Amino acid sequence: MDAPPEISLDEENILAEQSAEEDHHWIRRVKLGNVRAFDFLIRKYQRRLYSVVYNMIANKVDAADLTQEILVKAFRGIHTFKGESHFYTWLYRIALNTTFSFIKKSKKTSHYSLENWDDAEVQANILSHSNDLEMGDRATLLKELQEKLNEALQKLSLNHRTVVVLFEIEGMSHTEIAQMLHCSEGTVRSRLHYAKEQLKQLLKDYLKDYEA
Amino acid sequence: MKPKKLNFSLEELLHLKRCEMPREEFWEAFEEQLHRKLALEIRRKRSFSWTNVLDILYKKWVHWFPLATCLCVFGFVVYAQCFRVEKLSSRFVVVTEDVICHQALKQFVLSVDQQLSSVPVRNLVSGSQKMVAMDTCKRFSF
Numbered sequence: 296m297d298a299p300p301e302i303s304l305d306e307e308n309i310l311a312e313q314s315a316e317e318d319h320h321w322i323r324r325v326k327l328g329n330v331r332a333f334d335f336l337i338r339k340y341q342r343r344l345y346s347v348v349y350n351m352i353a354n355k356v357d358a359a360d361l362t363q364e365i366l367v368k369a370f371r372g373i374h375t376f377k378g379e380s381h382f383y384t385w386l387y388r389i390a391l392n393t394t395f396s397f398i399k400k401s402k403k404t405s406h407y408s409l410e411n412w413d414d415a416e417v418q419a420n421i422l423s424h425s426n427d428l429e430m431g432d433r434a435t436l437l438k439e440l441q442e443k444l445n446e447a448l449q450k451l452s453l454n455h456r457t458v459v460v461l462f463e464i465e466g467m468s469h470t471e472i473a474q475m476l477h478c479s480e481g482t483v484r485s486r487l488h489y490a491k492e493q494l495k496q497l498l499k500d501y502l503k504d505y506e507a
Numbered sequence: 508m509k510p511k512k513l514n515f516s517l518e519e520l521l522h523l524k525r526c527e528m529p530r531e532e533f534w535e536a537f538e539e540q541l542h543r544k545l546a547l548e549i550r551r552k553r554s555f556s557w558t559n560v561l562d563i564l565y566k567k568w569v570h571w572f573p574l575a576t577c578l579c580v581f582g583f584v585v586y587a588q589c590f591r592v593e594k595l596s597s598r599f600v601v602v603t604e605d606v607i608c609h610q611a612l613k614q615f616v617l618s619v620d621q622q623l624s625s626v627p628v629r630n631l632v633s634g635s636q637k638m639v640a641m642d643t644c645k646r647f648s649f
Contacts, residue, residue: 330549337541342528350524359533363541367548441527444520463521495517503514 318382325373333370340383341366343465344390350460351394353445361397365390380474387461387475395453440501447497455490462487 318339324332344365349358368389376385448456457476461467462483469487473480495502529537568575 330545333545337538341534341537341541346525346528349527355529359537363537363544366541367544370545371548371552440520440523444524459521463518464524491517494521498517498520501515501520502517 315381319378322373322376322378322382325370333373336369336382337366340386343383344386347387347390347460347465348394350448350464351456352398353449357397357401361393362390365393368393384471384474391457391475398453443498443501447494450497451490451493455486455493458483458486459490459494 318336321332321335325336341362345358345362348361348365349355352358352361365386369386372389376382448459451459454476458472461472461475462469467475469480469483472483476483
């Protein structure tokens with residue numbers, strides 16, 4: 296299969312601008328009273344929001360509830376969105392604040408409930424990184440790896456976990472993260488560095504050539 | 508048991524987490540539930556309640572609250588100052604009137620005293636009238 300064509304930085308910027316314009320168009324319609332227009336925004340962002348929340352709390356049931364709560368909050372407050380920043384920055388800020396308060400509230404009662412990880416992409420990835428393993432071993436390893444990875448992420452502090460989730464898993468830039476968290480880019484970079492060091496230490500048995 | 512070492516880098520391992528997503532069936536149920544919650548929210552928005560009104564008033568006036576507080580404090584201070592001056596001046600007026608209208612006051616107190624002395628003792632049930640008369644005489648010491 297052919298690899299997808301690479302997108303240059305300029306093209307990426309153009310796409311981002313188009314996406315922002317599209318968002319503003321739908322937001323204007325919602326503000327004018329067209330409730331159905333919010334559906335477009337829901338479909339566009341629900342998966343990304345779910346992913347952030349899920350990776351922050353490692354519980355799929357709570358993540359679904361929280362994502363819904365975030366979208367309802369966004370709908371309630373859409374009239375206060377002035378368009379000074381990107382809509383997704385605003386939305387992610389609501390998501391992070393809601394998730395933070397949830398984590399603080401349920402600190403002592405947290406438990407994991409993980410998503411299925413038997414996706415073809417993961418299978419292929421694991422296969423390419425563990426040629427000498429049999430099928431049965433691979434499935435066990437897959438489960439173990441997922442658990443360890445989530446456990447390691449949950450061991451990070453809230454600030455460090457947020458930066459890792461947004462940068463490494465969601466693929467956001469340092470600037471975007473800094474805007475969302477109201478801190479400098481330097482702070483984001485240093486948090487990311489520290490968090491990665493901690494993760495490497497926690498996952499050293501699964502990583503190649505890692506020496507503490 | 509020590510796990511078998513893999514050839515992953517940390518970044519590759521974290522990228523794997525992008526695949527941890529629910530299946531398509533989940534999203535149908537999710538959207539349905541979300542629409543129900545949004546419908547409730549819309550109904551809540553449209554229905555009238557005092558909490559809504561208070562909420563709106565609060566949202567509208569919350570920015571004016573510090574200014575209003577300052578104005579109230581300032582008003583109170585100004586009022587307190589005026590009241591104090593008025594009180595002082597009224598005391599002064601009383602004193603001057605006391606001097607000026609000494610004769611008239613003396614006559615008034617005497618007439619009250621006469622009236623009180625003409626009332627039979629059994630009628631002074633509370634005794635307050637007598638006390639007033641006595642007090643007046645003592646204070647002015649005619």
